Amino acid sequence: MDVLHWDGTLSAKDFRVGAFAFSQKWESLNSGFPPWVWVLSSKHPWLASPEEEGYLSLEKICISRPNEEDIDQISQIDTGEEEIGCPGNEDVIDDATLVQSSHHELHYCDFHIVYSSTFRVPVLYFRSYCSDGRPLPLDEIEKDLPACSSKELSKSKWTFITQEEHPYLKRPWFKLHPCGTAEWIKLLFLSDTAKPKFEVVLELYLLSWFSVVGQMFGLRTPFKISN
Amino acid sequence: MEAQKFVWEGAIPLQIHLHESQVTALPPPPPALILAPRIGYLPLLAPLIKPYFSSTLPPGVDTIWFDYNGLPLKWYIPTGVLFDLLCPEPERPWNITVHFRGFPGNVLIPCEGEDCVKWSFINSLKEAAYIMNGNCKNVMNMSQSDQLELWNSIMNGNLEAYQRVSSKHKLSTVDDEYTSLCLPKAQQSLGETNLTAQVKTDKCFTLRDALKILLPELFSDESLTNVKLSGVDFEDAVRNPNEDVSSDKVLEDQGQRSYKNPEAGNISNSAEIKLIRIQGIEPKLEIPFSWVANNLINPDYFLHICVYVKVGQ
Numbered sequence: 001m002d003v004l005h006w007d008g009t010l011s012a013k014d015f016r017v018g019a020f021a022f023s024q025k026w027e028s029l030n031s032g033f034p035p036w037v038w039v040l041s042s043k044h045p046w047l048a049s050p051e052e053e054g055y056l057s058l059e060k061i062c063i064s065r066p067n068e069e070d071i072d073q074i075s076q077i078d079t080g081e082e083e084i085g086c087p088g089n090e091d092v093i094d095d096a097t098l099v100q101s102s103h104h105e106l107h108y109c110d111f112h113i114v115y116s117s118t119f120r121v122p123v124l125y126f127r128s129y130c131s132d133g134r135p136l137p138l139d140e141i142e143k144d145l146p147a148c149s150s151k152e153l154s155k156s157k158w159t160f161i162t163q164e165e166h167p168y169l170k171r172p173w174f175k176l177h178p179c180g181t182a183e184w185i186k187l188l189f190l191s192d193t194a195k196p197k198f199e200v201v202l203e204l205y206l207l208s209w210f211s212v213v214g215q216m217f218g219l220r221t222p223f224k225i226s227n
Numbered sequence: 228m229e230a231q232k233f234v235w236e237g238a239i240p241l242q243i244h245l246h247e248s249q250v251t252a253l254p255p256p257p258p259a260l261i262l263a264p265r266i267g268y269l270p271l272l273a274p275l276i277k278p279y280f281s282s283t284l285p286p287g288v289d290t291i292w293f294d295y296n297g298l299p300l301k302w303y304i305p306t307g308v309l310f311d312l313l314c315p316e317p318e319r320p321w322n323i324t325v326h327f328r329g330f331p332g333n334v335l336i337p338c339e340g341e342d343c344v345k346w347s348f349i350n351s352l353k354e355a356a357y358i359m360n361g362n363c364k365n366v367m368n369m370s371q372s373d374q375l376e377l378w379n380s381i382m383n384g385n386l387e388a389y390q391r392v393s394s395k396h397k398l399s400t401v402d403d404e405y406t407s408l409c410l411p412k413a414q415q416s417l418g419e420t421n422l423t424a425q426v427k428t429d430k431c432f433t434l435r436d437a438l439k440i441l442l443p444e445l446f447s448d449e450s451l452t453n454v455k456l457s458g459v460d461f462e463d464a465v466r467n468p469n470e471d472v473s474s475d476k477v478l479e480d481q482g483q484r485s486y487k488n489p490e491a492g493n494i495s496n497s498a499e500i501k502l503i504r505i506q507g508i509e510p511k512l513e514i515p516f517s518w519v520a521n522n523l524i525n526p527d528y529f530l531h532i533c534v535y536v537k538v539g540q
Contacts, residue, residue, distance in 0.1 A: 118354050135333070162350065163336050172336045179353060179363055
């Protein structure tokens with residue numbers, strides 16, 4: 001398929017292929033983060049679906065409360081730890097990045113990348129909660145976001161957050177509304193002067209996509225698009 | 228368009244009981260009897276319901292929500308669809324329970340009031356526009372006052388005002404030739420298909436044909452061959468959803484396990500359709516799909532098809 005005539009969208013099958021490529025690349029680039037896991041799930045458990053449906057999951061990412069020094073720092077907490085009394089547990093925390101504040105609770109975020117059949121693009125679903133599992137409302141989550149992304153949120157027409165039922169888990173989650181995704185993803189790939197083949201685009205699709213949307217949460221994705 | 232008028236005028240008689248946990252004075256208040264528009268949404272009834280119960284409510288902040296037989300009701304689904312889906316034997320009046328406290332935030336998306344419902348509606352409309360046109364520009368470009376007029380026309384059941392605004396923004400074109408079928412939203416513990424296909428249809432494309440495309444697992448293999456023969460290139464349509472077709476109708480399909488068998492059996496072979504209900508009627512499957520789509524859609528341009536499926540054990 002010619003990238004010039006591509007509309008920026010993916011089929012469900014493309015998404016699965018792209019998801020696996022993404023999780024592999026992610027592992028090789030981000031040793032500090034846990035891997036994205038493909039979760040097999042079905043929207044119709046009572047019908048045998050011929051296709052493997054599912055979504056990508058990255059959970060228990062610590063989004064620290066930002067202060068003046070550490071606006072963009074993200075650290076990862078070992079998910080094996082049940083008790084979150086993290087400050088002081090030198091083994092699991094990267095001292096250089098953790099915000100230490102005894103009366104500030106640590107907030108965590110789960111991210112799911114789910115395919116949208118309507119918009120034919122990946123959608124980021126997320127939920128945020130305290131160490132005791134208490135879910136956080138949107139205005140609390142926004143305080144954890146890097147300062148620039150809160151501004152982006154309010155003015156950008158590409159990125160706004162809605163609360164919706166998770167298509168597989170059937171519970172309220174937040175999502176980044178996907179209606180502009182196809183357009184800006186296409187721009188992203190077309191701005192690359194060497195016009196890549198679709199297979200290459202597919203391999204890099206989710207990585208490129210997440211490098212943009214992840215920034216909302218201060219998650220930096222270091223990578224190079226190589227031909 | 229007589230049928231559309233009937234749909235807009237359709238209403239569900241509700242008998243609304245205050246949940247016992249909210250009753251502070253005995254005897255408990257009698258249930259409120261309210262006629263709810265099919266195309267409307269339950270939280271919009273709050274101003275009608277509150278006066279009945281305000282004297283017995285405990286103090287605090289009100290966030291209204293409803294349940295039917297203990298199942299919290301999704302407020303962003305039109306009332307008529309909820310009724311069609313949850314009452315295999317139509318219950319008249321429909322007995323539901325209202326709550327003003329204890330919103331189940333882990334299960335239900337919060338709804339703070341009319342504005343919430345309005346935005347949910349606009350988002351639905353955007354989604355429909357996206358499916359039909361490949362973008363939501365016509366909805367995004369609606370002026371504030373047009374959006375408000377559209378929303379008010381739905382709240383007041385004013386079909387003429389609605390048609391005025393929607394045709395102004397080219398939200399509606401009917402074309403027998405091409406139909407856009409898309410996936411449905413989630414519903415309670417019920418199933419949903421997740422298939423997008425743009426299908427070239429001819430005038431003989433029936434409701435049955437549409438259902439076969441959306442829920443192929445529920446039709447035997449022979450019927451798939453028939454779909455091909457009747458002029459619908461089924462396989463190509465599913466594989467090439469990017470085909471440049473002018474699509475205009477959006478379809479939403481909701482499957483449900485038989486209400487009496489809450490266990491989900493993972494049996495596809497013995498799952499069969501027992502009942503199909505759209506806007507309270509059980510249409511013959513031979514009806515041309517274009518008629519169904521044109522006349523029975525909801526104001527957000529989604530067609531809700533309630534399917535009762537029996538799942539074997």
